[in-house]
Amino acid sequence: MIIDLRSDTVTRPSKGMLEAMMQAKVGDDVFDEDPTVKVLEQRLANMFGKPRALFFPSGSMANQTALKLHTQPGEQVICDKTAHIYNYEAGGASFNSGISCKLLDGKRGMFTAKQVEEAINPDAFYYAKTTLVEVENTANRGGGSCWDFEEIKKIRKVCDKHELGFHLDGARIWNALVEKNESPKQYGELFDTISVCLSKGLGCPIGSVLIGDEEIMKDAVRIRKVFGGNMRQVGYLAASGLYALDNNINRLTEDHKRAKEIGAVLINQSYIKSVEPIETNIIIFELNDTVNEDQFISSLDKEGIKLIGMGSGKLRIVTHLDYTDTMHSKFLSILKELTF
Numbered sequence: 001m002i003i004d005l006r007s008d009t010v011t012r013p014s015k016g017m018l019e020a021m022m023q024a025k026v027g028d029d030v031f032d033e034d035p036t037v038k039v040l041e042q043r044l045a046n047m048f049g050k051p052r053a054l055f056f057p058s059g060s061m062a063n064q065t066a067l068k069l070h071t072q073p074g075e076q077v078i079c080d081k082t083a084h085i086y087n088y089e090a091g092g093a094s095f096n097s098g099i100s101c102k103l104l105d106g107k108r109g110m111f112t113a114k115q116v117e118e119a120i121n122p123d124a125f126y127y128a129k130t131t132l133v134e135v136e137n138t139a140n141r142g143g144g145s146c147w148d149f150e151e152i153k154k155i156r157k158v159c160d161k162h163e164l165g166f167h168l169d170g171a172r173i174w175n176a177l178v179e180k181n182e183s184p185k186q187y188g189e190l191f192d193t194i195s196v197c198l199s200k201g202l203g204c205p206i207g208s209v210l211i212g213d214e215e216i217m218k219d220a221v222r223i224r225k226v227f228g229g230n231m232r233q234v235g236y237l238a239a240s241g242l243y244a245l246d247n248n249i250n251r252l253t254e255d256h257k258r259a260k261e262i263g264a265v266l267i268n269q270s271y272i273k274s275v276e277p278i279e280t281n282i283i284i285f286e287l288n289d290t291v292n293e294d295q296f297i298s299s300l301d302k303e304g305i306k307l308i309g310m311g312s313g314k315l316r317i318v319t320h321l322d323y324t325d326t327m328h329s330k331f332l333s334i335l336k337e338l339t340f
């Protein structure tokens, strides 16, 4: 038995999901003729209370498209120093949109409205023009942390005052919604554009969607084409998204519960230095200085358990749909038995 805890992207489509995919009605989506894609896009637009949504092959492409839609070359986006758009999209912000990132020193991936206000460049010709603010919820490098919704509202006010666009990287917004008992419409009301992933906690093999207002989304199809993201009979994949929206959102609470249980065991082990607060399905922890990281990973690997290092001495575990109760009890007992 392999227990793969590297990411919530490692899930395989379930039998039910595969059946839904096999039955999908499809057409050529480049001709705007795939009925299942249209249903998925419309459904997500409605969920978030926005007029438009567009299906993408990846969350990176959805985010990169949003950056392009909001900015002109030379402009600047404000985001956290740990943001996915800055760290894990291969420098795409500068490559694709010719923009720079003003990095905020947030806490666990989250910053305040005051920090945003202070980071906006003054209106002088020698500064990059600040035109966009980006928030990530849950924050990945922040350890699956959930934003305080009141702070997001305050940031929206700052955006309004300074005429800045407001984008949400909601790759794991589903985890925040179930954990904090929030609604997608709350987010739709505050953000101009929102990217969501179907391929993470929701268990689809592929797929992300960019949701937004009419005006800003006008060129989204063109930008997706420029990035090479036009797709044909992609309704088979959209069908997996529809299945996931019906079946896999509420169950995320199980992933969160198991993550907290893992954290509770970890914190009591002699080889652990610290465990960051666990809010959703991500656990970030540090080993004692005396424990070698590679040795730790390979000891677990020998037991069939996979996890990854995040650099700077931090390790990450992510719970997900394919992490079963049996795996959970086995993993917990292995953690208790390990010695270094």
Ligand SMILES: *Cc1c(COP(=O)(O)O)cnc(C)c1O
Residues within 6 Å of the ligand: 057, 058, 059, 060, 061, 063, 084, 085, 136, 138, 139, 140, 169, 171, 172, 197, 199, 200, 208
């Ligand atoms: C996974 C992820 C994305 C998108 O990743 P892709 O692998 O391109 O789908 C975007 N933002 C965050 C925070 C993520 O964790």
